[in-house]
Amino acid sequence: MTSSSPLLQVRDLRVDIGERTVLHSVSLDVPAGSLVVLMGANGSGKSTLGMALAGHPRYNVVHGQALLDGKDLIGLEAHERARAGLFLSFQSPPDIPGVKNNLFIRTAMNAVRESRGEAPLDAFDFLKSAKSGAKDLGLPETMLGRPVNEGFSGGERKRNELLQLAMLKPRLALLDEIDSGLDVDGVRAVVALIERLRAQGTSFIVVSHYLQMIELLKPDTVLRLDQGCIAETGDLELARSIARTGFARNAATAEA
Template sequence: MSSNSALLQLRELRVDIGERTVLQSVTLDVQPGELLVLMGANGSGKSTLGLALAGHPQYQVVSGQALLGDQDLLAMQAHERARAGLFVSFQAPPDVPGVKNNLFIRTAINAVRQARGEEPQDAFDFLSGAKAAAKDLGLPATMLSRPVNEGFSGGERKRNELLQLSLMQPKLAVLDEIDSGMDVDGVRAVVKLVERMRAEGTAFIIISHYLQMIESLKPDAVLRLDQGTIAERGDMELARSIARSGFKQHAASMAATAEA
């Protein structure tokens, strides 16, 4: 058991997809209620990090360590990681034909509640809470009775991910470009939900390039992922610099400064 007080501890995590190494070595601590923004050029490994933590079978953790509290994430199956308090959103949430949204979410919530030693929610209590949460997120209540994401717009799919997040109340959430496809009201809903959940102790790793949303989230730190490692850690000025100059020019500028 680690003596580190961090909620998430990653140590020299290496992840391969097939024969290609995507994450070379990632070391990172995330504290309860902390919000980190992860930025990086296409192909730098941002989504790979989230999917590897979630236990996606195509993402092979070759070496390193990943602890959630005192639990070894890498020793768990994907569903066990979710029950332990990990939530990972999809960059492109898929359809689940034939499975009603309300049944899907309630089943997930009750699995998590069981792992926490809590009583399951009955259908009435779940539906009441789900409708209230959906309203806060600008998601029509009728979406609850439809198959998961089937016929949903891009923004509706992302709001549905936020609905799951809100109701499951995880310890740590990795949100992969949650703003993609969102309108202005959707982005505001993201910020409002994240603020509330942070105050309740949920930690966040948010993958985004949308500077306005990043500024509204007021992250504790901004990380730049490059060639499979965390190349830089900074504050909002790092995000602004990347937004102004782009990843390639920013990295070149940092390299020139280091050589000077």
């Protein structure tokens, strides 16, 4: 990939779930260090895009291409996509009973470090870094020793995913309504972390309807997804227009 090529290139992506086509034809570019906000009504395919790019087995890519740094994502297994630098936050992060949070994050970190040719972190260095990251995000240190998300509140689950994001430092992060369930301090922590990682070269696709956070994020591009296709491309003014008029009215205006 040349230096002028986008980090992520998606072309004419069609995704089916079972017998139903959810994404009909999606094309987009995400340059290194940039931030794209993805908006759309419920059921428009926002989460499907993230799941398909991350390699969830229920989401069948039947047509199109997705390249990350020139590498064909569709031909990789889910864990290979993560090693290549792709990170996905879940809209509803699941429990992983029996797996301690610190072990889960450290194992993921060392797998990524190995793929980069870096030495693994030992338990002491990891825990020191994880405790510092948890403090920055307002996540109690005790959460590190508990099973992943088990008994966590909605906000704690989202902060825990932010901790994973901070520790893994991916090339591309897909954040699916990361602000959901967070209080004001949590939203500020999201914005601060994204700003820090963007400065280090991480690209973001952020799914959100929360205009205040979108304004704080200062996205490079805002996309409106409608019925499995990119219906509009714009900047922050597009997000503000959607917030004022709603998706249905905005769609009618775009078609006029």
